Amino acid sequence: MFHFSNIVRTKGDPEIVESGPSLKRPVDQLARGLGWFSIGLGVVELFAPRRVTETLGMEGHETLVRSFGLREIMAGIMTLSVEKNAGLWARVGGDGLDAAALLSGLTPDNPKKGNIALALLMVGGIAMLDYRAAQDTTPRRPPRDARRKLYPNRSGFPKGIESVRSAARQIAHAGHNEVKQGDARRVP
């Protein structure tokens, strides 16, 4: 990717000779793939719901498919963002909704029930990937009740706060604030 951006780099600026290791893990790539898959599926459901319902023998449920499409797009955007873990859990929840909707169409009189079975299989497989990715991308922030180091001795004032406060008071009583906006406009 940087080979392309090097084209617009100002001549003489440093360019990459050898790239170091990335902190991105395989699960981050998986999350990215699932995010784009979610958006792709969502677009199909949103703009071609009739094709979907016909394939599944579930005609008449186009509005439901459209709403699922919207949900897929939202979850996909979230999965591609910094909040990918929340996006992946949203996808896991969405997989449950997808499975429930598909099961409702798995009736003996549905001539396309083979397609529904296939779709259920796919949803199951993707749900497993979603779940795995959601578990592995749990933010590594410390829990709220974790023990933290505290810094009660780091005042930053080598002579003590009281000395600073009294110096500031003296300056105030002398009738001038030592620093005003615009002072010391100096170029080295």
Next chain:
Amino acid sequence: MKALVWHGKEDIRCDTVTDPEIQDPRDAIIKVTSCAICGSDLHLFHNFIPGMLPGDIMGHETMGEVVEVGSGVDGKLKKGDRIVVPFTIICGECEQCKRGNFSVCETTNRKRHLADKVFGHATAGLFGYTHLTGGYPGGQAEYLRVPYADATHIKVPAGIPDEQLLFLSDIFPTGWQAAAQCDIEPTDTVAIWGCGPVGQMAIRSAILLGANQVIAIDCLPERLSMAEAGGATTINFETESVLERLQELTDGKGPEKCIDCVGMESHVMASLPDTLLDRAKQMVMAESDRPHVLREMIYVCRPGGIISVPGVYSGLSDMLPMGAFMNKGLTMRTGQTHVNRWTDDLLRRIEDGEIDPSFVITHTVPLEQGPEMYQVFRDKRDSCVKVVLKP
């Protein structure tokens, strides 16, 4: 040389890159002795600010030793000089520089056609901070080219450790400017949102400038303990109501001066619905900033008060209560820091032992560990407040 390079969202790597060269007679090259990760680098890490390209070198808090100077530096720097590099690149000659408004230098942004379109007028070039501010390679590297080096430097004496001087490059003058532009009076209460590195510097600056009471707001115990050590009364916004506590601490009148050291990525909490909405809009690019702190400051600030905003905002913020802002007669002052306006005074205060900015450092690691320290700093792991990198 080794450098920390941006490759995309949450992807910073320690790469081998070509060494910088003198490109202009006013350039100098420094061998970096210390550099730091800034809170605003996290906005780039998250790709919230547009204009980064894969291959850009990160970093704008840097100091080191001059190893090469261009022919136009005009004797102002020589090999062996020890300098801190201000994050704003300045020419020292344009109308804005002459007024001391260094962060809006009219000369140094070499990609001003981009910034003119986005901001209306271009601002100064910055190190390692997107192509909107010139696309200059940053200082999280072994060597750094300093453009306009005759003006863009702070000469520092030997004998004071890097750790005490490094923050003259950004966070110390940024916290100082935030407090200074509040015009603090001896009776004032100054409320400061965010106890990250800039917030910590703003707390100390407000104390040095004689505030009667400083109140610091955050949710992380380590940062609150550091704020308390610096003389602030603290509010943990996860366990207390900020509005109620500020009213209590100011006899119901509100703080006269409010400082936003949080910026565009304010904390998202289920109990604060506006933060959830902002996050959702930010995700779908319907809003670039999460301005919860600005809303809260406008609401709570005493009428006639001053709001100071050193926190970084990148673009568009929704639902700001302009009615309250206007009717309460508030003043807002903001801007990137005019670093060189303040550094003579701040360097003197460090030399005199009035303040030692190294109190904020919690982690010092080799440059090669930089990429993982971005994650540690972002996730607030290991009680991390400030990371210094040693090339």
